[in-house]
Amino acid sequence: MSSFIKRRPFSSVLLLIVLALAALAWQNRVHLAAFPGIIGALSAKEYCSCRYVMDNPAQYCLAYVKQYIPISGFFDDEANKRVTARGLGSTQTAAWQGPRQGCQLLPKADSLPQS
């Protein structure tokens, strides 16, 4: 073991860093697994509420939900008040439920229309 460290000091440090990162990732696995869903969910939900609860213009709501990480797909189904957004590979849909209930994220996302 110690001879390995002496022979390959840089590889040893690198190995240690990789192991530490792996441990950190394992500790945070629940959070990390959920992370990709954030961008699509936040964009879909807050756009839906901005547009259909607060009744703001579509253009404004798009800017309002803009994050550091961009969305890679977006569809506002105005007729049904359903908003679908895709970010970090995860697609999420929020739908307007009624005049008192506003918008809610759905368990299952709509598929984005082919563009």
Next chain:
Amino acid sequence: MPVPALRRLSLALGLLCFIPHGFAETWPAADWAMTPAAASPAIEALETYAFPTRDDDSRKGIRTDALLVIRDGQIIYERYAGPTKASTPHLAWSVSKSILATTLGVAYGKGLFKLDDPAAKFYPPMNAHPQVKIGHLLNWASGLGWQEGYEYAPVRSSVVAMLYTHGRSDMAAFAASFDQAATPGTRFLYSSGDANVLAAALRGMVGDEAYKDYPWTALFEPLGITSAVWETDASGTFVGSSYAYLTARDLARIGLLMQRDGRWADQQVLPKAWVDFNRTPFANYQPSKETEGDAVPGGQWWLNVAVPGAAKPWPDAPDDTFAALGHWGQALYVLPAQKLVVVRYADDRDKTYSHNELLKRVEAAFAPTAQTAAEAK
């Protein structure tokens, strides 16, 4: 003066004593009475601060969407910016927590719960935390190991997970699933989870059927609030932490209710004792370096009081100022001695905005003393 006239006068004066307390006050009916204050340098100074040129591309600096000032039950100032109008039910973010507390206050007045009732009595998943009482949750002192941090640590943020990912279908259950990190009632830890456990407990207090409409029947309708939207999670629990929407004028009605100690005209909507609880600092609050300049937690409302180890957070506002505060600059301020209620809606994406600076300028422009002084000149 002839005797009969004197008698009539004393009779009339005697009758005046029987007129209910609310008679001489102004209350909003379908809409607010408007007596706009005349333009003044102090109002100009307020507007310079609250409404600088708005940059929707960079989203930097102070970005007020609505500023509404009520004095003694009448609108004296109102201005909107960006896409927001008088008719916009604006997202209240965490101001929702204080609205939820006010809704709970009605249930409290009906004797549906006590502050030292265990939360588990009304919300069974809290059986995992049998020591947590409703009063602890209202003080943000459940002791649950919550991580509020928003945008800067999104991976571990409990709020982000609750609103958008694995907590979203049942936010109260998600909050209740956290470990007990401290003895309930011993430490303040700002938590949106605590608020949603309260929102779920309300269902247990009023029953499934009444719950769906409870904020409306208990609070909004008696106050004449017509614009309210309150989103729920998939389990039907109100997102008490974050997702109430009201017009500025409707939110101000809740402010006026609080300014007048829970009374709306001749109806005591909230027990005075409930408002007193909202306005009492959490007994075990320990100010720290991190909380420097932050308002002091009361019962799901924020207070401008000095506590051991910290001066009052807003030095230029009166000591009795209290507020409902939310993400991105949402605020409902109540200044009872000045009879002022201030609603500020905003889309502040950075930390430029200061409660103290706004309140200082509002007071200079609209506090009764400032106004009479200006008129005397």
